[in-house]
Amino acid sequence: MKCDIVLAGVGGQGILSIATVLGLAAIENNLYLKQAETHGMSQRGGAVQSYLRLSDQPIHSDLIPSGEAQLILSVEPLESLRYLSFLSEEGYVITNTTPYVNIPDYPDVEGVLKTIASLPHQVAIDAEFVAKESGNAKSSNMVMLGAASPFIDLPLESLEAAIRSIFARKGEEMVAVNLKAFHAGRSFAEQTLNH
Amino acid sequence: MTHKKLLLGVEAIGQGAIDGGISGVYAYPGTPSTEITEYIQENEVAIERNLHRQWSANEKTAMEAALGMSYAGKRTLVCMKHVGLNVAADVFMNIAVTGINGGMVIAVADDPSMHSSQNEQDSRYYGRFAMIPVLEPSDQQEAYDLTLAGLELSEKNGVPVMIRITTRLAHSRSGVLLMEKARMENPISLPSDPMQFVLLPANARRRYQNLLNQQDRFLELSEQSVFNKFEDGADRSLGIVCCGIAVNYFRENYPGVSPYPWVKISQYPLPENLLKQLESQVDEILVLEEGYPLVEEQLRGFFQRGKKILGRLDGTLPRAGELNPDLVASALHLEKPVGQELQSTLVNRPPALCKGCGHHDTYRALNEVMEEHGKGKVFSDIGCYTLGALPPYSSIYSCVDMGASVTMAKGAADAGLFPSVAVIGDSTFTHSGITGLLDAVNEQSNIVLIIGDNESISMTGGQDSSALGRIEAICEGVGVLPDHIHVLESLPKNHEILVGLLRQEIAYQGVSVIIPRRECIQKLARRKRN
Known part of the structure; x- marks a missing residue:
């Protein structure tokens, strides 16, 4: 098993919660893992990315080589396009469609979505909407994780257990909402794939 | 017995220091080094042992306090980002000469590519400058292992040891095998030689000679180090020298066995025999190192009479x-x-x-007032407020080193620039701004100093600022006249008041301090969450 994922978003959007869940699930399955994060200046609303590498063999580089990532998992549409050079030919872009507009020259959103739609392999999902439907708009990152989960070779139970463990501190209700959001994202991606 | 934990490179250093029996960590926050100290602050064993783990005012005070702890016989860790070592350079260069008593590891995190820094200086040069051993872990496991080894190496040889990491290792997570139990702390024990730390010239010469005499020993330790190694390869047309994490980028390209012989370097001074072994077998050498071409320069030599050395200097790799x-x-x-x-x-x-953020309110008012005076007359400093250099505000015209806003404004005022305004943050002010303010007060320089007080060290994640609650007292103590120290809450509703104060104090011939104050909104949000 080998899975390289570029997580993308804007500083403050909390992409690291996604990385944490995947990390916990990977450890439970005795996989090797390296996860390089962005700390510091860019966290103030700048473009941030995290390189997550999972493998059943030892991993050398903390950074993913160009053209080798299986997935770009982005919580923001514009950011989903920033790291395409890392994506392999068969790789998928899984992205949220809700823009995070904090720059004056943010391009036309329809244009961005059109560009995403023109990529060979992609799943675009309105994670805020799906999260709201599941009970809490704030669980959109778990919707995104759910949408990416069919592409990541980790057992479903491990992912669920990891979600439970990171939200346990916030009570049973939060655990349930986030699991629901995760499954809603997962079904969306599965349906998209089957079409 | 061991157990495995998922750790960032910086966290692995923190864990290694705790397990290596330190009695305290000393540091000032700076990306990418901050989380070493934060990890220790939150660690159960560290809390139970009540290890020293508070932030220091700056890197110099941190390293000096660490030296005091080492003097008392205890083990200690001091951490900083690369440019922080410039601030601590005075004590750093001299503790190489005094040597240490309790083991002392100096962890320095470099930031090549300047993700969050004003330069990409390579701290290995400082290690070479001070002539002390430098350890450069290649992964998270080695960050842990080398911190443990560094404390031993330091204590055994009576010399401070540097651990140098770079951003990617600092902020990348991986599984690390840990010891089951932390080593005991050292008891208090004073240095056996009462003159060891007295660098009067006659004694300093003796101590310096002692450091020079130790150089062969440090080299021998590098030759024997298990962290340096030679691996053979069948194709002798090229040999590779990999320093620190560069070895991972090399091995990523040859996941199985490398066709070329290669050497991994994680302990300096450079192991000569290991490198000679490689050099004698290959036609050319490629040097892979993160940062400046330190090893490449050493291998090339001035006249480049040996085998061809490839790397950053000949364009095989980018120079920066x-x-x-x-x-x-x-x-x-x-x-x-x-x-x-x-x-x-x-x-x-x-x-x-x-x-x-309160800095918006400050820059809105400042821009309105400076409109009357023209561009280029506001100096600033290092922190979140440095973002005021970018649109939409474009308010400030300098960001050089911690505290330089105050002294640059003073120098420009000396030159006759009017008005001359400085914008600094609360923590940067106590880090390195106070002495500059004293210079300005002593000469009654015509400057307006704005201390944007968000009661926090915000860019690095909201650590407590040593300025908290005492900025006015410091300014008064330094000699700023109380009538020219103004505090107000930085809120949009106070816009006109701030504009008025700025105009009034620019008109005043002398040193004025205006303190717009409001807690960092990120810190406030975190406080409300917990």
């Missing part, structure tokens, strides 16, 4: 910026996939001040 697997692949002439490409270029998304 961090390495990555792609750059190393291209240096090895390997064909790699290129990935998918966009037809058009994407707009950048640079960092910006948070919505609702």
Whole structure:
């Protein structure tokens, strides 16, 4: 098993919660893992990315080589396009469609979505909407994780257990909402794939 | 017995220091080094042992306090980002000469590519300058192991030891095998030689000679180090020297066995015999190192009479910026996939001040007043407020080193620039701004100093600032006249008041301090969450 994922978003959007869940699930399955994060200046609303590498063999580089990532998992549409050079030919872009507009020259959103739609392999999902439907708009990152989960070779139970463990501190209700959001994202991606 | 934990490189250093029996960590926050100390602050064993783990005012005070702890016989860790070592350089250079008593590891995190820094200086040069051993872990496990080894090496040889990491290792997570139990702390014991720390010239010469005499021993330790190694390869046309994490980028390109012989370096001074072994077998040598071409320069020599050395100096690799697997692949002439490409270029998304941050209010008022005086008359400093250099505000015209806003404004005022305004943050002010303010007061320089007080060290994640609750008292103590020290809450509703104060104090001939104050909104949000 080998899975390289570029997580993308804007500083403050909390992409690291996604990385944490995947990390916990990977450890439970005795996989090797390296996860390089962005700390510091860019966290103030700048473009941030995290390189997550999972493998059943030892991993050398903390950074993913160009053209080798299986997935770009982005919580923001514009950011989903920033790291395409890392994506392999068969790789998928899984992205949220809700823009995070904090720059004056943010391009036309329809244009961005059109560009995403023109990529060979992609799943675009309105994670805020799906999260709201599941009970809490704030669980959109778990919707995104759910949408990416069919592409990541980790057992479903491990992912669920990891979600439970990171939200346990916030009570049973939060655990349930986030699991629901995760499954809603997962079904969306599965349906998209089957079409 | 061991157990495994998922740790960032910086956290592995923190854990290694705790398990190595330190009695305290001393540091000032700075990306990418901050989380070493934060990890220790939150660690159960550290809390139970009540290890010293509070932030210091700056890197110099941190390293001096660590030296005091070492003097008392205890083990200690001191941490900083690369430019922080400039601040601590005075004590750093001299503790190489005094030596240490309790083991002392100096962890320095460099930031090649300047993700969050004003330069990409390579701290290994400082290690060489001070003539002390430098350890450069290649992964998270070695960050842990080398911190433990560094404390031993330091204590056994009576010398401070540097651990040098770079951003990618600092902020990348991986599984690390840990010892089951932390070593005991050292008891208090004073240095056996009462003159060891007295660098009066006659004694300093003796101590310096002692450091020079130790150099052969440090070299021998590098030759024997298990962290340096030689691996053979069948193709002798090229040999590779990999320093620190560069070894991972090399091995990423040859996941199985490398066709070329290679050497991994994680302990300095450079192991001569190991390098000679490589050199004697190959036609050319490629040096892969993160940062400046330190090893490459040493291997080339001035006249370049030996075998051809490839690296950053001959253009095989870029002269600036961090390495990555792609750059190393291209240096090895390997064909790699290129990935998918966009037809058009994407707009950048640079960092910006948070919505609702008090610095917005300060810059809005400042811009309105400076409109009357023209551009180029506001000096600033290092922190979130440095983002005021970018649109929409474009308010400030300098960001050089911690505290330089105050002294540059003074110097420009000396030159006759009017008005001369400085913008500094609360923590940067106590880090290195106070002495500059004293200079200005002593000469009654015509400056207006704005201390944007968000009661926090915000850019590095909201650590407590040593300025908290005492800025006015410090300014008064330094000699700023109380009538020219003004505090107000930085809120949009106080816009006119701030504009008025700025105009009034620019008109005043002398030193004025205006303190717009409001807690960092990120810190406030975190406080409300917990």
